[in-house]
Amino acid sequence: MTRIIHGIDVGGTKIELVSHDEDLTPLHRRRIDTPTQGIQEFIEAVVGLVEEADDCVGAATAVGVGIPGFVDPRTGCHVSANIPALRGHRVARMLQASLKQPVNVANDCHCFALSEANGGAAARFDSMFGLVIGTGAAGGYCVNGRLLKGRNGALGETGHTPISAAVLQGHGLPIFECACGQRGCLERYVSGSGLRAIYTHLSDSQLDGQGIMALACAGDSAARQALAVHLDILASSLASLVLHLDPGAIVLGGGLSKLSHLYEELPEQVTRHLVRGLISPPILPPAFGDAGGTRGAAVLALSLLRAEDARAC
Numbered sequence: 359m360t361r362i363i364h365g366i367d368v369g370g371t372k373i374e375l376v377s378h379d380e381d382l383t384p385l386h387r388r389r390i391d392t393p394t395q396g397i398q399e400f401i402e403a404v405v406g407l408v409e410e411a412d413d414c415v416g417a418a419t420a421v422g423v424g425i426p427g428f429v430d431p432r433t434g435c436h437v438s439a440n441i442p443a444l445r446g447h448r449v450a451r452m453l454q455a456s457l458k459q460p461v462n463v464a465n466d467c468h469c470f471a472l473s474e475a476n477g478g479a480a481a482r483f484d485s486m487f488g489l490v491i492g493t494g495a496a497g498g499y500c501v502n503g504r505l506l507k508g509r510n511g512a513l514g515e516t517g518h519t520p521i522s523a524a525v526l527q528g529h530g531l532p533i534f535e536c537a538c539g540q541r542g543c544l545e546r547y548v549s550g551s552g553l554r555a556i557y558t559h560l561s562d563s564q565l566d567g568q569g570i571m572a573l574a575c576a577g578d579s580a581a582r583q584a585l586a587v588h589l590d591i592l593a594s595s596l597a598s599l600v601l602h603l604d605p606g607a608i609v610l611g612g613g614l615s616k617l618s619h620l621y622e623e624l625p626e627q628v629t630r631h632l633v634r635g636l637i638s639p640p641i642l643p644p645a646f647g648d649a650g651g652t653r654g655a656a657v658l659a660l661s662l663l664r665a666e667d668a669r670a671c
């Protein structure tokens with residue numbers, strides 16, 4: 359008999375739970391608003407979601423939770439920019455103490471990468487990097503389907519790597535300040551708000567990503583240039599990523615992963631930024647789209663079951 363696992367994706371505005379069987383087939387789905395009052399309300403909301411799902415599809419044997427931000431390795435406390443209620447709390451430990459099941463907690467972009475590495479777009483590759491470009495820009499690196507987190511648990515925080523000054527100067531762009539305390543971070547240029555900032559810098563007017571795409575398709579020169587600059591900065595950064603990690607494939611996620619020109623043009627542009635003789639890995643759209651967060655959290659939960667099975671043998 360298959361065991362049930364719950365994958366929970368925590369976002370700034372919504373928390374979604376999807377129950378899965380061991381083949382990662384979705385069985386039950388529920389979405390609620392993210393509580394804004396404080397940590398206790400957050401823990402109670404997650405416990406309520408799990409209990410409701412247990413009643414619907416049977417008690418889960420493990421729970422995986424994907425949360426934006428990361429854990430400070432010195433204090434064990436959560437560091438999250440977009441969910442203030444969690445900041446400074448030992449969220450993983452509190453969830454473990456409140457739920458009946460074993461819990462595995464990871465960064466939400468790590469969950470996205472796990473999902474695409476396990477039965478997703480990069481399933482046939484030994485290694486992959488999943489990069490989520492939406493509100494921010496961050497990802498995760500998987501080898502043989504397993505996530506590598508690094509010493510600080512921050513492997514994949516690609517959005518806070520600096521862009522080459524030569525690339526920014528080449529496009530006449532200023533060095534933007536970043537909320538992380540650094541300057542010239544990738545996230546400030548390639549995320550949704552980054553694309554808008556590039557367009558505003560070039561045109562002196564404000565437009566969202568879809569508006570920029572629509573104008574570019576209609577032949578507007580500032581919109582086309584904004585997309586070309588965005589593409590070049592992303593390509594330059596992915597070339598650095600290739601030199602550091604050399605993944606077998608890169609899978610894009612998040613709102614900007616819907617821009618189809620990225621898959622047509624990025625590989626050639628990444629290769630152009632690489633040392634001569636090296637080539638870009640395949641750059642692929644996600645197999646699971648917005649479901650990647652909960653599915654990746656379920657993969658996290660599944661890893662707990664597999665570890666338990668291995669110990670029992």
Ligand SMILES: [Zn+2]
Pocket residue numbers: 517518519536537538539540541543545
């Ligand atoms: Zn930064």
